[in-house]
Amino acid sequence: MNRTAQAVRFDQYGDRDVLYVTDVPMPEPGSGEVVVEVRAAAVNPFDTVLRSGVARHLFPVDFPAGQGSDLAGVVVAVGAEVDGLAVGDEVLGWTPAAGAHATHLAVPADRLVAKPPRVSWEVAGSLHMVGATAYAAARAVAVQSGETAAVSAAAGGVGSFLVQLLTGRGVRVLGIASSANAEWLEKHGVVPVPYGDGLRQRLEEAAGPGGIDAFIDLFGPEYLDVAVALAVPPERIQTTVAMERAAEIGARTDGRHNATAREILVELVDLVASGAVEIPIAATYPLDRVADAFAELERRHTHGKIVLVP
Template sequence: MAENPATEIRGRAVRFDRYGGTEVLHVADVPVPAPAADEVVVAVRAAGINPGEVAIRSGALHERWPATFPSGQGSDLAGVVTAVGGGVTELAVGDEVLGYSWQRSSQATHVAVPATQVIRKPPGLDWPVAGALYVVGCTAYAAVRAVAPEPGETVAVSAAAGGVGSVVVQMLAARGVRVLAIASPANADWLTARGATPVPYGDGLAERLKAAAPDGIDAFIDLFGPEYVQLAVDLGVARDRVETIIAFAKAAELGTKAEGSTDASTREILTEVAELVASGTVDIPIAATYPLDRVVEAFTELERRHTHGKIVLIP
Protein backbone atom coordinates (compact mmCIF):
# COMPACT_ATOMS: atom_id res chain seq x y z
CA MET A 1 0.00 0.00 0.00
CA ALA A 2 1.33 3.41 -0.94
CA GLU A 3 1.70 5.71 2.03
CA ASN A 4 0.02 9.08 1.88
CA PRO A 5 2.75 11.67 2.46
CA ALA A 6 0.14 14.31 3.26
CA THR A 7 -1.53 12.46 6.16
CA GLU A 8 -0.84 15.26 8.63
CA ILE A 9 -1.37 18.08 6.13
CA ARG A 10 -4.60 20.03 6.25
CA GLY A 11 -6.68 20.42 3.14
CA ARG A 12 -9.61 22.67 2.35
CA ALA A 13 -13.19 21.88 1.40
CA VAL A 14 -16.52 23.58 0.72
CA ARG A 15 -18.95 23.16 3.60
CA PHE A 16 -22.42 24.23 4.69
CA ASP A 17 -23.83 23.76 8.19
CA ARG A 18 -27.54 24.33 7.49
CA TYR A 19 -29.92 24.57 4.56
CA GLY A 20 -30.06 27.95 2.87
CA GLY A 21 -28.85 30.18 0.07
CA THR A 22 -25.30 30.84 -1.03
CA GLU A 23 -24.68 32.62 2.29
CA VAL A 24 -24.37 29.23 4.06
CA LEU A 25 -21.40 28.19 1.92
CA HIS A 26 -17.88 28.51 3.27
CA VAL A 27 -14.46 26.92 2.83
CA ALA A 28 -13.11 25.05 5.87
CA ASP A 29 -9.74 23.62 6.82
CA VAL A 30 -10.11 19.82 6.94
CA PRO A 31 -7.81 16.81 7.28
CA VAL A 32 -6.45 15.38 4.06
CA PRO A 33 -8.14 11.97 3.86
CA ALA A 34 -6.37 8.63 3.91
CA PRO A 35 -7.66 5.96 1.50
CA ALA A 36 -9.67 2.93 2.56
CA ALA A 37 -8.63 -0.37 1.02
CA ASP A 38 -10.74 0.16 -2.13
CA GLU A 39 -10.12 3.90 -2.48
CA VAL A 40 -7.75 6.38 -4.02
CA VAL A 41 -7.03 9.89 -2.78
CA VAL A 42 -7.11 12.53 -5.51
CA ALA A 43 -5.56 15.99 -5.35
CA VAL A 44 -8.37 17.83 -7.10
CA ARG A 45 -7.43 20.03 -10.05
CA ALA A 46 -11.00 20.86 -11.11
CA ALA A 47 -14.51 20.27 -9.75
CA GLY A 48 -17.61 21.22 -11.71
CA ILE A 49 -20.66 22.66 -9.96
CA ASN A 50 -24.25 21.68 -10.75
CA PRO A 51 -27.85 22.81 -10.18
CA GLY A 52 -28.55 19.65 -8.20
CA GLU A 53 -26.13 20.88 -5.55
CA VAL A 54 -28.19 24.06 -5.24
CA ALA A 55 -31.33 22.00 -4.68
CA ILE A 56 -29.64 19.84 -2.03
CA ARG A 57 -28.11 22.81 -0.21
CA SER A 58 -31.39 24.74 -0.20
CA GLY A 59 -33.26 21.79 1.30
CA ALA A 60 -35.49 21.38 -1.76
CA LEU A 61 -34.47 17.72 -2.04
CA HIS A 62 -34.53 16.92 1.68
CA GLU A 63 -37.15 14.21 1.29
CA ARG A 64 -35.25 12.54 -1.56
CA TRP A 65 -31.59 13.21 -0.67
CA PRO A 66 -31.33 14.65 2.87
CA ALA A 67 -28.16 16.40 3.97
CA THR A 68 -26.37 15.76 7.25
CA PHE A 69 -24.42 18.61 8.78
CA PRO A 70 -21.74 19.74 8.42
CA SER A 71 -22.09 18.78 4.77
CA GLY A 72 -19.55 18.80 2.02
CA GLN A 73 -20.52 19.42 -1.56
CA GLY A 74 -19.82 18.23 -5.06
CA SER A 75 -19.73 15.16 -7.29
CA ASP A 76 -17.57 16.08 -10.32
CA LEU A 77 -13.80 15.84 -9.99
CA ALA A 78 -10.57 15.54 -11.90
CA GLY A 79 -7.07 15.46 -10.50
CA VAL A 80 -3.96 13.46 -9.67
CA VAL A 81 -3.86 10.33 -7.51
CA THR A 82 -1.77 10.95 -4.38
CA ALA A 83 -2.46 7.72 -2.46
CA VAL A 84 -4.00 4.31 -3.10
CA GLY A 85 -5.61 1.77 -0.82
CA GLY A 86 -4.16 -1.69 -0.36
CA GLY A 87 -6.81 -3.34 -2.51
CA VAL A 88 -6.37 -1.06 -5.52
CA THR A 89 -4.26 -2.48 -8.34
CA GLU A 90 -5.47 -0.64 -11.47
CA LEU A 91 -4.34 2.86 -10.44
CA ALA A 92 -1.12 4.29 -9.04
CA VAL A 93 0.16 7.46 -7.42
CA GLY A 94 0.65 10.08 -10.13
CA ASP A 95 -2.16 8.90 -12.41
CA GLU A 96 -4.33 11.66 -13.86
CA VAL A 97 -7.98 10.74 -13.38
CA LEU A 98 -11.53 12.02 -13.64
CA GLY A 99 -14.65 10.73 -11.98
CA TYR A 100 -17.10 11.35 -9.20
CA SER A 101 -17.85 11.23 -5.50
CA TRP A 102 -21.19 10.17 -4.03
CA GLN A 103 -20.21 11.56 -0.62
CA ARG A 104 -20.71 15.26 -1.49
CA SER A 105 -16.99 15.85 -1.19
CA SER A 106 -15.38 16.77 -4.51
CA GLN A 107 -15.30 20.56 -4.01
CA ALA A 108 -12.10 20.33 -2.03
CA THR A 109 -8.35 20.21 -2.40
CA HIS A 110 -8.32 16.44 -1.76
CA VAL A 111 -10.95 13.72 -1.90
CA ALA A 112 -11.01 9.98 -1.20
CA VAL A 113 -13.20 7.99 -3.59
CA PRO A 114 -13.62 4.33 -4.54
CA ALA A 115 -11.26 3.42 -7.35
CA THR A 116 -14.29 2.17 -9.29
CA GLN A 117 -15.56 5.76 -9.51
CA VAL A 118 -12.62 7.18 -11.45
CA ILE A 119 -11.09 6.54 -14.85
CA ARG A 120 -7.81 7.68 -16.36
CA LYS A 121 -8.13 11.12 -17.91
CA PRO A 122 -7.70 11.08 -21.69
CA PRO A 123 -4.58 13.11 -22.50
CA GLY A 124 -6.51 15.50 -24.76
CA LEU A 125 -8.83 16.76 -22.03
CA ASP A 126 -7.85 19.88 -20.13
CA TRP A 127 -8.53 19.99 -16.39
CA PRO A 128 -11.68 22.17 -16.34
CA VAL A 129 -13.39 20.00 -18.96
CA ALA A 130 -12.33 16.77 -17.23
CA GLY A 131 -13.52 18.11 -13.89
CA ALA A 132 -16.89 19.10 -15.34
CA LEU A 133 -17.57 15.91 -17.23
CA TYR A 134 -19.26 13.41 -14.94
CA VAL A 135 -22.60 14.95 -13.97
CA VAL A 136 -23.40 16.58 -17.31
CA GLY A 137 -22.00 13.71 -19.37
CA CYS A 138 -23.64 10.84 -17.55
CA THR A 139 -26.89 12.76 -16.99
CA ALA A 140 -27.06 13.58 -20.69
CA TYR A 141 -26.30 9.97 -21.57
CA ALA A 142 -29.11 8.75 -19.28
CA ALA A 143 -31.58 11.35 -20.59
CA VAL A 144 -30.90 10.50 -24.23
CA ARG A 145 -31.06 6.77 -23.54
CA ALA A 146 -34.39 7.23 -21.71
CA VAL A 147 -36.18 8.50 -24.83
CA ALA A 148 -34.50 6.02 -27.22
CA PRO A 149 -34.15 8.39 -30.18
CA GLU A 150 -33.93 7.06 -33.73
CA PRO A 151 -32.28 8.82 -36.70
CA GLY A 152 -34.69 11.22 -38.36
CA GLU A 153 -36.90 11.68 -35.30
CA THR A 154 -37.62 15.08 -33.75
CA VAL A 155 -36.70 15.60 -30.10
CA ALA A 156 -37.35 18.81 -28.13
CA VAL A 157 -34.93 19.79 -25.35
CA SER A 158 -35.57 22.47 -22.72
CA ALA A 159 -32.64 24.44 -21.26
CA ALA A 160 -30.77 23.27 -24.31
CA ALA A 161 -27.79 25.59 -23.88
CA GLY A 162 -27.12 24.80 -20.22
CA GLY A 163 -24.53 22.41 -18.86
CA VAL A 164 -26.48 19.19 -19.46
CA GLY A 165 -28.42 20.60 -22.39
CA SER A 166 -25.28 21.43 -24.34
CA VAL A 167 -24.25 17.79 -24.14
CA VAL A 168 -27.73 16.37 -24.82
CA VAL A 169 -28.04 18.45 -27.99
CA GLN A 170 -24.72 17.18 -29.32
CA MET A 171 -25.41 13.55 -28.42
CA LEU A 172 -28.75 13.72 -30.21
CA ALA A 173 -27.29 15.43 -33.27
CA ALA A 174 -24.58 12.76 -33.47
CA ARG A 175 -27.38 10.18 -33.74
CA GLY A 176 -28.97 11.93 -36.70
CA VAL A 177 -31.86 13.33 -34.65
CA ARG A 178 -33.55 16.65 -35.42
CA VAL A 179 -33.21 18.68 -32.22
CA LEU A 180 -35.59 21.48 -31.26
CA ALA A 181 -33.38 23.36 -28.82
CA ILE A 182 -35.39 25.52 -26.40
CA ALA A 183 -33.12 28.29 -25.12
CA SER A 184 -32.46 32.00 -25.01
CA PRO A 185 -32.06 33.70 -28.41
CA ALA A 186 -28.54 34.62 -27.29
CA ASN A 187 -27.56 30.95 -27.71
CA ALA A 188 -29.10 30.48 -31.15
CA ASP A 189 -25.83 30.66 -33.11
CA TRP A 190 -24.07 28.13 -30.86
CA LEU A 191 -26.99 25.70 -31.10
CA THR A 192 -27.31 26.09 -34.87
CA ALA A 193 -23.59 25.41 -35.29
CA ARG A 194 -24.12 22.08 -33.50
CA GLY A 195 -26.93 20.94 -35.75
CA ALA A 196 -29.93 22.00 -33.65
CA THR A 197 -32.95 24.15 -34.52
CA PRO A 198 -33.14 26.92 -31.89
CA VAL A 199 -36.59 27.69 -30.46
CA PRO A 200 -36.81 30.70 -28.10
CA TYR A 201 -38.40 30.00 -24.73
CA GLY A 202 -41.15 32.17 -23.25
CA ASP A 203 -44.73 33.05 -24.08
CA GLY A 204 -45.98 31.33 -27.23
CA LEU A 205 -43.49 28.44 -26.97
CA ALA A 206 -46.08 25.75 -27.71
CA GLU A 207 -47.04 27.47 -30.96
CA ARG A 208 -43.39 27.90 -31.97
CA LEU A 209 -42.72 24.20 -31.34
CA LYS A 210 -45.75 23.18 -33.39
CA ALA A 211 -44.61 25.43 -36.22
CA ALA A 212 -41.09 23.97 -36.09
CA ALA A 213 -42.44 20.39 -36.07
CA PRO A 214 -45.76 20.33 -37.94
CA ASP A 215 -45.69 16.52 -38.05
CA GLY A 216 -45.27 16.30 -34.29
CA ILE A 217 -42.52 15.84 -31.72
CA ASP A 218 -41.37 12.27 -31.11
CA ALA A 219 -39.72 12.80 -27.70
CA PHE A 220 -39.09 15.54 -25.17
CA ILE A 221 -36.16 15.93 -22.76
CA ASP A 222 -36.76 18.42 -19.93
CA LEU A 223 -33.73 19.89 -18.18
CA PHE A 224 -35.42 22.85 -16.49
CA GLY A 225 -38.67 22.22 -14.61
CA PRO A 226 -42.20 20.81 -14.38
CA GLU A 227 -43.80 23.24 -16.79
CA TYR A 228 -41.91 21.59 -19.65
CA VAL A 229 -43.01 18.09 -18.66
CA GLN A 230 -46.60 19.32 -18.72
CA LEU A 231 -45.99 21.04 -22.06
CA ALA A 232 -44.62 17.82 -23.57
CA VAL A 233 -47.73 15.89 -22.56
CA ASP A 234 -49.98 18.71 -23.78
CA LEU A 235 -48.22 18.55 -27.15
CA GLY A 236 -49.09 14.87 -27.44
CA VAL A 237 -45.67 13.36 -26.84
CA ALA A 238 -46.01 9.77 -25.61
CA ARG A 239 -45.41 9.72 -21.86
CA ASP A 240 -42.82 6.97 -22.08
CA ARG A 241 -40.81 9.28 -24.32
CA VAL A 242 -40.90 12.29 -22.01
CA GLU A 243 -37.86 12.51 -19.76
CA THR A 244 -36.98 15.01 -17.02
CA ILE A 245 -33.84 15.20 -14.92
CA ILE A 246 -35.29 17.62 -12.39
CA ALA A 247 -39.11 17.60 -12.11
CA PHE A 248 -39.49 14.35 -10.17
CA ALA A 249 -42.91 15.12 -8.67
CA LYS A 250 -44.37 16.11 -12.03
CA ALA A 251 -42.91 12.99 -13.64
CA ALA A 252 -44.56 10.83 -10.98
CA GLU A 253 -47.85 12.68 -11.44
CA LEU A 254 -47.90 12.28 -15.22
CA GLY A 255 -46.17 8.91 -15.51
CA THR A 256 -43.17 10.17 -17.48
CA LYS A 257 -39.51 9.23 -17.05
CA ALA A 258 -37.03 10.79 -14.62
CA GLU A 259 -33.63 9.23 -15.16
CA GLY A 260 -30.35 10.91 -14.27
CA SER A 261 -26.64 10.46 -13.67
CA THR A 262 -27.12 7.73 -11.07
CA ASP A 263 -28.77 5.62 -13.78
CA ALA A 264 -25.65 5.89 -15.93
CA SER A 265 -22.87 5.89 -13.33
CA THR A 266 -20.58 3.14 -14.55
CA ARG A 267 -16.95 3.25 -15.54
CA GLU A 268 -17.92 1.97 -18.98
CA ILE A 269 -20.38 4.81 -19.63
CA LEU A 270 -18.05 7.42 -18.12
CA THR A 271 -15.26 6.14 -20.38
CA GLU A 272 -17.57 6.31 -23.41
CA VAL A 273 -18.57 9.88 -22.58
CA ALA A 274 -14.95 10.92 -21.97
CA GLU A 275 -13.97 9.49 -25.35
CA LEU A 276 -16.79 11.39 -27.07
CA VAL A 277 -15.44 14.60 -25.55
CA ALA A 278 -11.77 13.82 -26.17
CA SER A 279 -12.51 12.99 -29.83
CA GLY A 280 -14.35 16.28 -30.36
CA THR A 281 -17.72 14.63 -31.05
CA VAL A 282 -19.09 16.39 -27.96
CA ASP A 283 -17.87 19.76 -26.75
CA ILE A 284 -18.34 20.68 -23.09
CA PRO A 285 -18.19 24.49 -23.02
CA ILE A 286 -16.69 26.04 -19.90
CA ALA A 287 -18.54 29.22 -18.99
CA ALA A 288 -16.27 30.26 -16.12
CA THR A 289 -13.73 29.01 -13.60
CA TYR A 290 -13.41 30.18 -9.99
CA PRO A 291 -10.90 29.45 -7.23
CA LEU A 292 -12.30 27.45 -4.33
CA ASP A 293 -12.42 30.56 -2.12
CA ARG A 294 -14.92 32.14 -4.51
CA VAL A 295 -17.45 29.32 -4.31
CA VAL A 296 -20.23 31.76 -3.34
CA GLU A 297 -19.63 33.79 -6.51
CA ALA A 298 -19.59 30.64 -8.60
CA PHE A 299 -22.97 29.48 -7.30
CA THR A 300 -24.44 32.99 -7.53
CA GLU A 301 -23.65 32.92 -11.25
CA LEU A 302 -24.98 29.39 -11.64
CA GLU A 303 -28.26 30.23 -9.91
CA ARG A 304 -29.06 32.95 -12.42
CA ARG A 305 -29.80 29.97 -14.74
CA HIS A 306 -28.61 31.73 -17.87
CA THR A 307 -25.11 30.27 -18.01
CA HIS A 308 -24.03 28.70 -21.30
CA GLY A 309 -21.89 25.73 -20.35
CA LYS A 310 -20.23 24.66 -17.13
CA ILE A 311 -18.87 26.58 -14.14
CA VAL A 312 -15.84 24.94 -12.55
CA LEU A 313 -14.02 25.37 -9.25
CA ILE A 314 -10.23 25.20 -9.35
CA PRO A 315 -8.94 24.22 -5.85
Protein backbone atom coordinates in the same frame (compact mmCIF):
# COMPACT_ATOMS: atom_id res chain seq x y z
CA MET B 1 2.07 15.22 1.39
CA ASN B 2 0.65 18.15 3.38
CA ARG B 3 -0.97 17.36 6.72
CA THR B 4 -4.09 19.40 5.92
CA ALA B 5 -6.37 19.96 2.96
CA GLN B 6 -9.06 22.55 2.32
CA ALA B 7 -12.70 21.82 1.69
CA VAL B 8 -16.02 23.59 1.26
CA ARG B 9 -18.37 22.93 4.17
CA PHE B 10 -21.77 24.01 5.49
CA ASP B 11 -23.14 23.50 9.01
CA GLN B 12 -26.82 24.09 8.32
CA TYR B 13 -29.24 24.09 5.43
CA GLY B 14 -29.59 27.42 3.70
CA ASP B 15 -28.62 29.77 0.91
CA ARG B 16 -25.11 29.93 -0.52
CA ASP B 17 -24.04 32.20 2.36
CA VAL B 18 -23.83 29.12 4.62
CA LEU B 19 -20.83 27.89 2.61
CA TYR B 20 -17.30 28.34 3.90
CA VAL B 21 -13.84 26.98 3.18
CA THR B 22 -11.94 25.39 6.04
CA ASP B 23 -8.85 23.31 6.78
CA VAL B 24 -9.56 19.59 7.16
CA PRO B 25 -7.28 16.63 7.86
CA MET B 26 -5.54 15.34 4.76
CA PRO B 27 -7.60 12.32 3.66
CA GLU B 28 -6.11 8.83 3.83
CA PRO B 29 -7.09 6.23 1.22
CA GLY B 30 -9.10 3.31 2.52
CA SER B 31 -9.18 -0.09 0.88
CA GLY B 32 -10.17 0.32 -2.76
CA GLU B 33 -9.61 4.09 -2.65
CA VAL B 34 -7.11 6.63 -3.90
CA VAL B 35 -6.53 10.21 -2.77
CA VAL B 36 -6.91 12.72 -5.57
CA GLU B 37 -5.42 16.19 -5.56
CA VAL B 38 -8.36 18.00 -7.15
CA ARG B 39 -7.59 20.23 -10.13
CA ALA B 40 -11.21 20.93 -11.12
CA ALA B 41 -14.66 20.20 -9.71
CA ALA B 42 -17.95 21.18 -11.32
CA VAL B 43 -20.63 23.25 -9.63
CA ASN B 44 -23.95 21.49 -10.26
CA PRO B 45 -27.61 22.32 -9.52
CA PHE B 46 -27.85 19.18 -7.37
CA ASP B 47 -25.34 20.75 -4.97
CA THR B 48 -27.88 23.53 -4.40
CA VAL B 49 -30.61 20.97 -3.76
CA LEU B 50 -28.50 19.27 -1.07
CA ARG B 51 -27.40 22.50 0.59
CA SER B 52 -30.83 24.14 0.61
CA GLY B 53 -32.48 21.17 2.30
CA VAL B 54 -35.50 21.21 -0.02
CA ALA B 55 -35.02 17.47 -0.58
CA ARG B 56 -33.71 16.54 2.86
CA HIS B 57 -36.31 13.75 3.15
CA LEU B 58 -34.66 12.10 0.15
CA PHE B 59 -31.06 13.29 0.52
CA PRO B 60 -30.31 14.01 4.18
CA VAL B 61 -26.80 15.17 5.08
CA ASP B 62 -24.71 15.00 8.25
CA PHE B 63 -23.22 18.30 9.40
CA PRO B 64 -20.65 19.62 8.81
CA ALA B 65 -21.37 18.59 5.24
CA GLY B 66 -19.35 18.78 2.05
CA GLN B 67 -20.59 19.18 -1.49
CA GLY B 68 -19.64 18.40 -5.07
CA SER B 69 -19.50 15.10 -6.94
CA ASP B 70 -17.66 15.62 -10.25
CA LEU B 71 -13.89 15.98 -10.12
CA ALA B 72 -10.64 15.66 -12.00
CA GLY B 73 -7.15 15.61 -10.59
CA VAL B 74 -3.93 13.75 -9.89
CA VAL B 75 -3.62 10.61 -7.76
CA VAL B 76 -1.33 11.34 -4.78
CA ALA B 77 -1.92 8.22 -2.63
CA VAL B 78 -3.17 4.70 -3.30
CA GLY B 79 -4.90 2.40 -0.82
CA ALA B 80 -4.93 -1.37 -0.59
CA GLU B 81 -6.83 -3.48 -3.13
CA VAL B 82 -6.44 -0.90 -5.92
CA ASP B 83 -5.42 -2.11 -9.36
CA GLY B 84 -4.72 0.01 -12.41
CA LEU B 85 -4.07 3.35 -10.69
CA ALA B 86 -0.78 4.74 -9.41
CA VAL B 87 0.55 7.94 -7.87
CA GLY B 88 0.86 10.59 -10.57
CA ASP B 89 -2.02 9.32 -12.73
CA GLU B 90 -4.38 11.99 -14.10
CA VAL B 91 -7.98 10.93 -13.56
CA LEU B 92 -11.57 12.09 -13.73
CA GLY B 93 -14.82 10.77 -12.35
CA TRP B 94 -17.13 11.25 -9.41
CA THR B 95 -17.44 10.62 -5.71
CA PRO B 96 -20.52 8.86 -4.28
CA ALA B 97 -20.23 10.93 -1.07
CA ALA B 98 -20.44 14.70 -1.61
CA GLY B 99 -17.06 16.35 -1.11
CA ALA B 100 -15.40 17.11 -4.45
CA HIS B 101 -15.24 20.83 -3.67
CA ALA B 102 -11.92 20.43 -1.93
CA THR B 103 -8.20 20.42 -2.60
CA HIS B 104 -7.89 16.68 -1.83
CA LEU B 105 -10.38 13.84 -1.61
CA ALA B 106 -10.39 10.08 -1.05
CA VAL B 107 -12.35 8.50 -3.92
CA PRO B 108 -13.26 4.87 -4.68
CA ALA B 109 -10.94 3.80 -7.49
CA ASP B 110 -13.81 2.27 -9.46
CA ARG B 111 -15.38 5.73 -9.82
CA LEU B 112 -12.38 7.05 -11.75
CA VAL B 113 -11.04 6.70 -15.28
CA ALA B 114 -7.96 8.06 -17.00
CA LYS B 115 -8.08 11.68 -18.14
CA PRO B 116 -7.02 11.95 -21.79
CA PRO B 117 -4.26 14.54 -22.31
CA ARG B 118 -6.32 16.52 -24.82
CA VAL B 119 -9.20 17.02 -22.35
CA SER B 120 -8.68 20.11 -20.18
CA TRP B 121 -8.92 19.94 -16.40
CA GLU B 122 -12.03 22.14 -16.41
CA VAL B 123 -13.83 19.91 -18.90
CA ALA B 124 -12.67 16.72 -17.19
CA GLY B 125 -13.95 17.96 -13.84
CA SER B 126 -17.36 18.71 -15.40
CA LEU B 127 -17.94 15.56 -17.36
CA HIS B 128 -19.60 12.91 -15.23
CA MET B 129 -22.83 14.51 -14.03
CA VAL B 130 -23.76 16.23 -17.29
CA GLY B 131 -22.71 13.23 -19.35
CA ALA B 132 -24.47 10.61 -17.24
CA THR B 133 -27.63 12.74 -16.95
CA ALA B 134 -27.71 13.32 -20.70
CA TYR B 135 -27.05 9.64 -21.43
CA ALA B 136 -29.84 8.53 -19.07
CA ALA B 137 -32.30 11.07 -20.50
CA ALA B 138 -31.65 10.02 -24.08
CA ARG B 139 -32.01 6.36 -23.18
CA ALA B 140 -35.22 6.99 -21.22
CA VAL B 141 -37.13 8.17 -24.30
CA ALA B 142 -35.42 5.71 -26.67
CA VAL B 143 -34.95 8.37 -29.33
CA GLN B 144 -33.73 6.97 -32.64
CA SER B 145 -31.99 8.20 -35.74
CA GLY B 146 -34.41 10.06 -38.01
CA GLU B 147 -36.75 11.06 -35.17
CA THR B 148 -37.33 14.58 -33.83
CA ALA B 149 -36.73 15.44 -30.18
CA ALA B 150 -37.27 18.72 -28.33
CA VAL B 151 -34.94 19.66 -25.45
CA SER B 152 -35.56 22.48 -22.97
CA ALA B 153 -32.62 24.38 -21.44
CA ALA B 154 -30.73 23.14 -24.48
CA ALA B 155 -27.70 25.36 -23.98
CA GLY B 156 -27.17 24.65 -20.28
CA GLY B 157 -24.69 22.21 -18.78
CA VAL B 158 -26.67 19.01 -19.35
CA GLY B 159 -28.54 20.40 -22.33
CA SER B 160 -25.45 21.28 -24.35
CA PHE B 161 -24.09 17.76 -23.83
CA LEU B 162 -27.45 16.13 -24.58
CA VAL B 163 -28.16 17.92 -27.85
CA GLN B 164 -24.75 16.94 -29.20
CA LEU B 165 -25.25 13.36 -28.06
CA LEU B 166 -28.56 13.24 -29.92
CA THR B 167 -27.41 14.92 -33.14
CA GLY B 168 -24.46 12.53 -33.18
CA ARG B 169 -26.97 9.69 -33.26
CA GLY B 170 -28.83 11.16 -36.23
CA VAL B 171 -31.68 12.72 -34.25
CA ARG B 172 -33.21 16.01 -35.39
CA VAL B 173 -33.07 18.21 -32.29
CA LEU B 174 -35.18 21.26 -31.51
CA GLY B 175 -33.24 23.15 -28.84
CA ILE B 176 -35.28 25.43 -26.59
CA ALA B 177 -33.07 28.23 -25.27
CA SER B 178 -32.62 31.99 -25.29
CA SER B 179 -31.99 33.71 -28.60
CA ALA B 180 -28.46 34.50 -27.39
CA ASN B 181 -27.63 30.80 -27.69
CA ALA B 182 -29.05 30.31 -31.19
CA GLU B 183 -25.70 30.61 -32.95
CA TRP B 184 -24.05 27.96 -30.74
CA LEU B 185 -26.99 25.59 -31.22
CA GLU B 186 -26.99 26.00 -34.99
CA LYS B 187 -23.24 25.42 -35.09
CA HIS B 188 -23.82 22.07 -33.39
CA GLY B 189 -26.58 20.92 -35.71
CA VAL B 190 -29.52 21.92 -33.51
CA VAL B 191 -32.63 23.84 -34.62
CA PRO B 192 -32.87 26.74 -32.11
CA VAL B 193 -36.32 27.55 -30.75
CA PRO B 194 -36.58 30.60 -28.44
CA TYR B 195 -38.39 30.01 -25.17
CA GLY B 196 -41.25 32.22 -23.96
CA ASP B 197 -44.82 32.97 -25.00
CA GLY B 198 -45.87 31.15 -28.17
CA LEU B 199 -43.39 28.31 -27.63
CA ARG B 200 -45.85 25.59 -28.58
CA GLN B 201 -46.55 27.19 -31.94
CA ARG B 202 -42.85 27.74 -32.65
CA LEU B 203 -42.12 24.09 -31.85
CA GLU B 204 -44.92 22.91 -34.13
CA GLU B 205 -43.57 25.03 -36.97
CA ALA B 206 -39.99 23.83 -36.40
CA ALA B 207 -41.06 20.18 -36.18
CA GLY B 208 -43.04 20.18 -39.40
CA PRO B 209 -45.74 17.68 -40.36
CA GLY B 210 -43.99 14.76 -38.67
CA GLY B 211 -44.38 16.33 -35.25
CA ILE B 212 -42.20 15.74 -32.20
CA ASP B 213 -41.39 12.15 -31.24
CA ALA B 214 -39.77 12.78 -27.85
CA PHE B 215 -39.44 15.65 -25.39
CA ILE B 216 -36.68 16.01 -22.79
CA ASP B 217 -37.16 18.68 -20.12
CA LEU B 218 -34.20 20.04 -18.16
CA PHE B 219 -35.86 23.13 -16.69
CA GLY B 220 -39.33 22.86 -15.18
CA PRO B 221 -42.94 21.58 -15.23
CA GLU B 222 -44.21 24.13 -17.74
CA TYR B 223 -42.31 22.26 -20.44
CA LEU B 224 -44.07 19.01 -19.61
CA ASP B 225 -47.36 20.81 -20.21
CA VAL B 226 -46.05 21.93 -23.59
CA ALA B 227 -45.05 18.36 -24.42
CA VAL B 228 -48.53 17.10 -23.54
CA ALA B 229 -50.11 19.84 -25.66
CA LEU B 230 -47.92 18.70 -28.56
CA ALA B 231 -49.31 15.16 -28.19
CA VAL B 232 -45.97 13.60 -27.29
CA PRO B 233 -46.70 10.19 -25.68
CA PRO B 234 -46.09 10.33 -21.90
CA GLU B 235 -43.62 7.44 -22.04
CA ARG B 236 -41.50 9.53 -24.42
CA ILE B 237 -41.44 12.59 -22.17
CA GLN B 238 -38.48 12.78 -19.78
CA THR B 239 -37.66 15.33 -17.09
CA THR B 240 -34.76 15.70 -14.71
CA VAL B 241 -36.42 18.35 -12.52
CA ALA B 242 -40.25 18.31 -12.59
CA MET B 243 -40.86 15.07 -10.69
CA GLU B 244 -44.34 15.85 -9.35
CA ARG B 245 -45.73 16.88 -12.72
CA ALA B 246 -44.07 13.86 -14.32
CA ALA B 247 -45.88 11.55 -11.90
CA GLU B 248 -49.19 13.20 -12.78
CA ILE B 249 -48.81 12.66 -16.52
CA GLY B 250 -46.81 9.41 -16.50
CA ALA B 251 -43.57 10.88 -17.85
CA ARG B 252 -40.10 9.44 -17.28
CA THR B 253 -37.72 10.76 -14.59
CA ASP B 254 -34.48 8.90 -15.21
CA GLY B 255 -31.49 10.62 -13.63
CA ARG B 256 -27.73 10.21 -13.66
CA HIS B 257 -27.96 7.30 -11.22
CA ASN B 258 -29.37 5.33 -14.16
CA ALA B 259 -26.09 5.84 -16.05
CA THR B 260 -23.30 5.75 -13.47
CA ALA B 261 -21.60 2.60 -14.74
CA ARG B 262 -17.88 3.03 -15.26
CA GLU B 263 -18.23 1.67 -18.80
CA ILE B 264 -20.64 4.50 -19.65
CA LEU B 265 -18.18 7.06 -18.27
CA VAL B 266 -15.46 5.64 -20.51
CA GLU B 267 -17.81 6.00 -23.50
CA LEU B 268 -18.61 9.60 -22.56
CA VAL B 269 -14.94 10.47 -22.10
CA ASP B 270 -14.19 9.06 -25.56
CA LEU B 271 -16.90 11.27 -27.07
CA VAL B 272 -15.33 14.36 -25.52
CA ALA B 273 -11.74 13.39 -26.26
CA SER B 274 -12.59 12.72 -29.92
CA GLY B 275 -14.27 16.10 -30.30
CA ALA B 276 -17.68 14.56 -30.98
CA VAL B 277 -19.07 16.37 -27.93
CA GLU B 278 -17.92 19.76 -26.65
CA ILE B 279 -18.45 20.85 -23.04
CA PRO B 280 -18.56 24.66 -22.91
CA ILE B 281 -17.00 26.19 -19.79
CA ALA B 282 -18.93 29.26 -18.72
CA ALA B 283 -16.68 30.32 -15.83
CA THR B 284 -14.05 29.14 -13.37
CA TYR B 285 -13.67 30.19 -9.73
CA PRO B 286 -11.10 29.50 -7.03
CA LEU B 287 -12.28 27.49 -4.05
CA ASP B 288 -12.63 30.53 -1.79
CA ARG B 289 -15.14 32.07 -4.21
CA VAL B 290 -17.50 29.12 -4.10
CA ALA B 291 -20.46 31.34 -3.12
CA ASP B 292 -19.87 33.51 -6.21
CA ALA B 293 -19.83 30.39 -8.37
CA PHE B 294 -23.24 29.38 -7.04
CA ALA B 295 -24.58 32.90 -7.50
CA GLU B 296 -23.81 32.59 -11.21
CA LEU B 297 -25.23 29.06 -11.39
CA GLU B 298 -28.49 30.04 -9.74
CA ARG B 299 -29.26 32.63 -12.41
CA ARG B 300 -30.22 29.53 -14.44
CA HIS B 301 -29.22 30.91 -17.84
CA THR B 302 -25.57 29.90 -17.92
CA HIS B 303 -24.24 28.50 -21.18
CA GLY B 304 -22.06 25.56 -20.20
CA LYS B 305 -20.42 24.58 -16.93
CA ILE B 306 -19.20 26.55 -13.93
CA VAL B 307 -16.09 24.99 -12.38
CA LEU B 308 -14.11 25.36 -9.17
CA VAL B 309 -10.34 25.17 -9.60
CA PRO B 310 -8.82 24.58 -6.14
